[in-house]
Amino acid sequence: MASVEANLQEMLTCQICFDSYTLDPPKHPKALPCLHTFCLSCLEQFQGHTSVECPSCRRSHEIPKDGFHTHFHFLSLLDTPARKSTLVQPMVRQKLQLENKCVIHGLSVGRNDDVIAVRGRTIQIYDAKFGLKDTLRLKQYIASATLMSDAMLVIKETASSTLKILNMKGDYQGSINNPKFSKSMTVANGGCNKLVIVKQNMVLYLESTDNIQWVEKACIQQSFFQLMYQHKFFEAPWYATVNSKGILIVSDHHRHCIRGLNKQGTDVFCYMKNETSLDNPGDENPESKLHWPRGICVDVQDYIIVADHMNQQVALLSPKGDFIRYLLTKQDGVRFPRSVVVNNNGQLIVGDDWGQVFVVEYRKYTDMV
Template sequence: MARSQAQDVIRCQYCEDEPAVFHCVPCGDELCPRCKVFHLKSKVPSGHNIVRLSERLHPTNQIKMCEVHSCKAYEACCEDCQVPVCITCIQEEHGKHAIGKLQDMYEKQKAETENELTKMKTQYKSEIIQRIKDFKNGESGIKTSHKFIREKMKKQAQDFIDHINTILKEALDESSKDERETLKEISQYTAEMESFEQNMDQLIEKFETLTESSHPTDLILYRKRNPDTFKRLKFPVKINLTMPSFTIGEMKKSQNEHQFGKFIRGQLSHLKSSDDSLRVYDQSRSSNVKPSIKKVSRRSVKLSETKTQKRELYNVSCGDDRSAYISGNGPGIQLIDRSETELDNISTDGQPSGLAVMKDGSLIYSEYINKVIYRVSLNKQTTKLINTEYNPTGLCCTRSCDILVCMGLLYTARVVKYSSSGRMIQEFRTDQNGEGIFINPRFVCENVNDDICVSDSNNKLVVLNKSGNLRFKYDGKVLKQTLEEKFDPRGVTTDSLGHILIADSANNAVHLISQNGDFLCYILTKDDGISRPRGISVDKHDNLWLVEEKTACVKVYQYLS
């Protein structure tokens, strides 16, 4: 290589007069424009690859020697074996194989690697970061909940102070032990997530090096030797945290442990993800997580069945653990219990399109045609509560005693939140991008995490957070299973564990999904004898009340044990 000692300029290797502008990759020669023309006319087995001199140090323009035949350079790729090869490799081992360009295979595998890298950097890493954040926040929630529970225990114990000291001590010890064990499990799970994040960071760094600064053959060889690196990247099992609670018992002289109350442990439950890429990473490390005291039964048990005088039934709303309000075609609302007894009959001017029981025990109902929501007080006085702009359908009462109302159709479709006095508080109509969320919202309920669950006529269950941002849509499709008919969500309700229950009228089924939208099971199907379920409601004991549209039957099921 000729250089000017005065200016240290790279000179043409042939004429040694002109500055070199080009570089021949196979030959390693530096050329001026004039000598480049003559150089291209020379015959070499591998041909010439002329690049700008400034590009000669790029990884794709460097010579990489064959690992098997050290005196030969990699010049092509075997498409059958997916490895780089030299001339001797082709002659000795790959003569009958399909041979392609090294650059073509590099570009293909680079694109695949960059796609996997992007998924790890965005979807996977953000998921891990969010899980770690949620569980770190969960520690304070566990401490606060247990502190609140212990205060309730102490207050309850004042009425039993003469004979309850032993039971109180056992209950406090149980709470403290559960707190320690739960916090330990959270710490272990957080450490597991952080360890997984570190491992993924190392893999991200490796993939970035292979795609940005390494020789093409390094990536190809790495992929050959580690073909399943990305596929083996499995998330640790997802954990759902349920806060502990304490139920107060009745004061009697016997069965002291039930009089004082029952401590219900918090829950760290494994959630099976519907995304196949989020598979179990290491179940053994989480095998000591305690199951919830309440769990979904293998088969739901029918507790009662009542045939009403209505031609059709549409709505049901539980007043307490023994009774529920129902309505159907035509005016009137009935209050019935599980023993087929009609406890009350409320007259209405029009046909109710939605029912909900307020915290104080009063009833609210909507009339679609009149665009009015009425309130029936405990002394049976009916008053007009809200005049709505659009035709109202489903109603629910939130834990903060506000009212959620479904109304409108197509471009006017929305869910509106009102105060208990009828003042409009908030309107949910469009998503973060300004697109309409609903087509025809029909039923609505609030979950234990303040999410708003709405069944829509576009074959979707729509779930928003309390701010109105879209969390997810559930379309009723379970893995590769196909429903006999399109998913037709009608009544929707939630239970004390945060499960979402959806009546699927067209398929004669009730879906049970998690509060994150993961399908868990069908708690009822046509094999259980249900037909065209319409309205559903869960009472204080987590029993499911269901009304069938065409048979006008009210059925009550126990699905948790």
């Protein structure tokens, strides 16, 4: 789950061109009657038309003679003092052992700073200080889970191709079905009521206006990548995330790589191991270190954080997929890191296969006047 700052940045970004709104008229936020908001320059492409179809909810709206209204609340948010962040030497602020040594398969952070840990067939909810608040028990093992912006959990169970929607009390709220679903897929929060489904040979985008009825928004099929990737997008896409620009970032476990794809299915970057690295474990080149990557997330600046599982370390990559530094290593006590998330204070939370949790500070935040 993205931090509050990341959510604000996403909200103040046009979902057509992915440029940030500004106080200058060309990038003013304009609200459609359905309340979805886009920049003026993108909506101007409909000049001469009598109506426009909202790119988000697909509702049709008549274009007023004087144009759509400016979203003044969004404009006021642009005047809000921002926080500047700089990378600093990573420091482990907290290390603790959860109730047992069960693997921490996934981590999310709610708007109220609650930490949600997926562990086997259970979902544990902790407060910001890791006091256990609740435990939700499911009948099947959880293969993938993501927390949506309305505090709803979307669950993919191991033996099922149907996605379940649960509230934070564990109450069943509905399900999501699609003929393209399979038992081997992972789910990610795409932002703005979008859900991304990742399979070996397909990336499927779903969208909802009421968080129960999900409709297919876009689908990138395997044929797009046939020649380059031998009939598969990915070998083992176990974890995925989406940055503020809509770039899908997937950790491919078996191919030992991190790939970024835009919404057209074009590769934006690929960070991967050196082919000789597994035979030369002493090689200190960071590019040769990635081995069975697992959990992946992005921070408020779209920097990428990946759990390098077998090398027992957590790496920080630039938004373009270039290696920067390690944030956590075996020397810090981490044992086979599997899940990562950035909390609302900009701190990294890491869960490993021994049921340990690490809170790492790697950015310094200051208010910009």
